[in-house]
Amino acid sequence: MTTQLLTEQIQKKLSFLCVGLDSDLTKLPSQLRNRSDAQFAFNKAIIDATHDLAVSYKINTAFYESEGSMGYQALEQTIQYLHENYPNHFTIADAKRGDIGNTSTQYARAFFEKLPFDSVTVAPYMGRDSVEPFLQFPGKYAVLLALTSNQGAYDFQTLNYADKSLYEAVVATSRTWNGAERLMYVLGATKTDHLATIRALAPNAFFLVPGVGAQGGDLEAVFHAVANDDIGLLVNASRSIIFASSGDDYAKAARASALALQQQMKTLL
């Protein structure tokens, strides 16, 4: 789906919530953990319980790869389930890929052709020819890391060269790349001081903002720093929603946690 449709969904649902399916097998409720399809069964229940409150789902590939090809199958089943049942939700493969051109093309094929994701997160370190292959797939989006939510963001992303930080260079330079109209950016909710700077560099782009919830970011501060006329903002919460309860009521608890965020979003909108 397109970001135009995403904006419509945000306005309709009064929500810019993305639910992150960081479905660590070892943290799943005990009644699910021993099922051969545990990760998919868990995701399905979470999705069914939150779909009317969320406009997007983000699948963190690490939590599936760590279970090998069985985990990869759960990832396939999850994105297929979303694609077939909730086609109006914007789907993100949170994979942070990026490599030389012919390899990036393979990653793009993995997420856009073999799997029906709308977008994939991409690391900028290798530059233009590592990112553009993701933008060559019509109607698909690349979500470029700009300023991430972790402490390590201060190691390189905020280094100043000439008069700009590296993260500013990444955003500004990437605006000139082929297909840049389908570039989105990852900005950590824990870095609110920097968010307005990035919005100024990419006034119309959609931002994916993780770090609200378990990582401690402030939803209201994020909204005021970056929302534009089209909202242009997805706020992701993962652990605080999907692991709201470790008991039998996990789906209900996930819904309650998602609802609390959606209610805050509604007020802001």
Added chain:
Amino acid sequence: MTTQLLTEQIQKKLSFLCVGLDSDLTKLPSQLRNRSDAQFAFNKAIIDATHDLAVSYKINTAFYESEGSMGYQALEQTIQYLHENYPNHFTIADAKRGDIGNTSTQYARAFFEKLPFDSVTVAPYMGRDSVEPFLQFPGKYAVLLALTSNQGAYDFQTLNYADKSLYEAVVATSRTWNGAERLMYVLGATKTDHLATIRALAPNAFFLVPGVGAQGGDLEAVFHAVANDDIGLLVNASRSIIFASSGDDYAKAARASALALQQQMKTLL
């Protein structure tokens, strides 16, 4: 295996060759392509034909992910085959991962626990806490991107801040991280002007140098710029070896191509 053992193998075989298994299904010999285990069958034949000439194998995860869970199974079978039959070869998951700490730990588990890789390539953009989780696995290595072989390397990696390039900052800063004695670095063979600078920053580290072969890097220039007393160097060739022939003689042609590189390496050593 350790880099100490890798150095011994280099000295014994007079080779610092790493064969890259970028086994794009669409480029496999036609007699293999329709087999359900095509990628693994191809890799097995390439490995069996080159193992005495190479000291390392690098599996590029993109070319397996692009075939979905079936591809992921071929990746599993390949690393398992290497682990069981060629335990003296240093194995690299060329995955270029990196994320916030708890996610990087999951990637590390995927490659070091679920699969028996010796090392994984890691992107530096997200900083210390995105890389250290890979170094917390005893006896395992992280191969950090420093200066890559592609044109896009000049977008950000060579930007100067204060008196250093970003890639220099990445190498210098990463030397202070926990487990840095098990950090290796990716340097592109196409960037020979910069290689000595990086060697000076990490005198004892192993370097993984792709870009010889299809990408046009110069083996001799690379060797003279970065070899240290322990050699400290793996040169990777992928397409120029594995796709040396697209006919029935693909394994024989791969061996001939690997042999030509090994003979050059022998002269240099």
